[in-house]
Amino acid sequence: MVSNVVTLTPIRRRCLFLLIVILVPCCILNLISSPEMHEETSLQNNIAELHAKLQHLNAKYMNSQEEINLLSHQLSQLLDSSHTLPDIQFLINNGSSNNTSIKLPSIYNFLPHLLYDANSLRPAFFQGKGRTGASVVLGVPTVKREVQSYLLATLKNLIDFMSSSEAAETIIVVFVAETDLEYVAYVAKQIEVQFPEECEVGLIEVISPSTHYYPDLSKLRDTLGDNHQRVVWRTKQNLDFAFLMSYARNKGTFYVQLEDDILAKKSFITTMKSYALRKISSREEWFVLDFCQLGFIGKMFKCVDLPWLVQFILMFHNDKPVDWLLDHLVSTKVCNLDKDSKHCKMAKAELWLHYKPSLFQHIGTHSSLKGKVQKLKDNQFGKITLFYGHINPDATVETQIKPYKQYTLQKAYKGESFFWGLLPQPGDHLRFKFIDPIFIKKYLFRSGNAEHPLDRFYNTTVEVLPADFVSINRNANNVTEDGYIIIGKFDTLGVAEGTVDSGLGKIAVLRLTVHSESDNWAILSEIHIVEEQPS
Known part of the structure; x- marks a missing residue:
């Protein structure tokens, strides 16, 4: 008994x-x-x-x-055996010949090549503080894109839309799914430079896989009638997600799968966590909480459930895309073959809960799959803010940069729309000549917008022309040949923000000067010049 x-x-x-x-x-x-x-x-x-x-x-x-x-x-x-020392490694790997215990399948059954390198399942690169115990872990996989990368813009959006208390209970794991360590280190350095405080406190971690993690992708079976390039792309994505989930599952309570080209809504962490806890307190046995209707974006899981999903993905990594596999896993859990598809759909809806309106929107147009253009949008996300309008001091504006359609600099300055210019060139200016010279308290120029985050101003300076020319030291390093004083520049995220020294007196003209050729068009989505009011 x-x-x-x-x-x-x-x-x-x-x-x-x-x-x-x-x-x-x-x-x-x-x-x-x-x-x-x-x-x-x-x-x-x-x-x-x-x-x-x-x-x-x-x-x-x-x-x-x-x-x-x-x-x-x-x-x-080892203690009971009479093996000599050279045989110990063999014994550890293979066990005793008379061992009758069973051994369940593991990752090595589905990816046997991992047996040949002990470090194949360890991150080859790690940057972070190694935090654990978070409420929410956000997984952000990224790869080298041929056209453009949205990663920094995505991280900026996620961080900006978190409160300090939300950030304290969150970990963002950026998985650079490349084996070129030089490229991985380059991406990690970009993140460290752009988000120094977030890296210092451990909000952001960066990892990459071992060169031995992936099997020989050229030998994959072609399935679903897809060409080999697409099979390799979706299979690698399956393996990327499995690695990222396996790494993240011990770091927090909930895991959310994201992508590197998305937008989030304000307070999205609190919204997701509150919804999850509400379902748990009401004793609803969910497997997936869906905060975006597209693909695998915004899917939340309990970290304790991730082994189910990882194992399923690995079992069929060569067969189907990851979002299809998730659907199959949920179907396998609840669908009754003796009943119709309507019953299956209802049963799945009890494990796969959809939150509306969506908290995430896909913004990228160029997929990591070469030649694939991805224009799908989540209609549940709502309207995206493309510009921020302000009342600026009276001024005449002009630029050599040709506007696209009705997106003129005049409308942007009035706060009616955004400015969208075609391919800025070195020496191009955007001038704001004030009707009456003013004391400027501060300025803000934001380039790019949610739909075109990479249409920014790069290598562009902010310059002012004081009304009193006598006070200018024309030999100073920050003075241009035509007498403008350089007071700032656009950062790597396309934002220029600062104050103007009151010692310069009243300003007659403020201008932006482009110093290098751009591969993209350029958007000014926010222009805000604040006049110093007399005391």
Whole structure:
């Protein structure tokens, strides 16, 4: 007769004690620190979050137990065996010949080439603080694109639309799915330079796969009638997602799959987390929370459920795209072959919950698959803000840059639209000549917009011409040949922002000067010149 009593070994007792030590203070702190602890909804959310964290900790405990059991078994075999020292490595890898225990399939059954390198499943590159214990982990895979990269614009949007409290409970894992370490280091450096504070506190991590992680992609079977190039592209994407999810699953409670060319809505972290906790507190057994209707964007999973999905993706990595595999996994869980498709759809809807309106929008037009143009948009996202209008001081404006259609500089300055210019060239200017010279308190020029994030001004300076020419030191390094003083420039994200020294006196003209040829058109989506009011 098999006993139902679980024997608490010293290791299990220690792990159980650690769980209690961790969870009890967390429970007390969550309940005490909540400003609305007297409200039933707040209490339910706290309990739901603790429940989710308990599941996460239990999964980590099971992983550690598996490793401990495996090591214990191998150690006992070594102690009991009479093998000589040269045979020890063989014994560890293959076990005893009279071992009768079963061994379940693992990643090596689906990707046997990983056996040939011990570091094939370790990130080849890592930049970050190694934080864990987050509420939400955002996975952002990126690859080298032939046309244009949206990665920095996407990260800027995600960070800008998080509050400080949201950022404190979030980790963004950027997975550079390339084996060229020089390129990976270049991307990581760009991120570090553009987001120094976020990297310093561990909000952003950057990883890349080992050169030995991918199989020989040239030997893949062609499936679904796709050409070989497309099969390689979608298979690699499957493997990329599996690696990223496997890395992220121990870092937080919830995991959200994103892409490197998306927009998010303000407070999206709070919205997603609140929705997830509400479903947990109401005892709804969901597998996917869908915050975007397109592809694999905005799909949230409990981190404890990721092994199911990773295993499924790896089993069929050569057969179908990742979004199809997710649909098949959910169908396998709930669909009854004895019933019709309508019943299947209803059953899937209980595990795959859709949130409306969508929190993410796809903005990229050039896919990472060569030659593929992706124009799909999520209609549930709503209208995207393409420009920000302001009331600026009276001025006449002019530029040599030819506008596209009705998107003129005059309309942009009046706050009626954005300026869209065709291919700026070195020496091109955008001049704002004030009707009456003014003291300028501050200025802001934002280039690019949500639909065209890379149509920015690059290598462009902000210059002013004081009304009093006598006060200018024409030999200074920041003075142009025609007497303008350089006071700023556009950064790598296409923004120029700053103040004007009151010592320069009243300003007659403010202008932007382009210093290098651009491969793209250029958009000014925001022009804001603030006049210093007399005291």
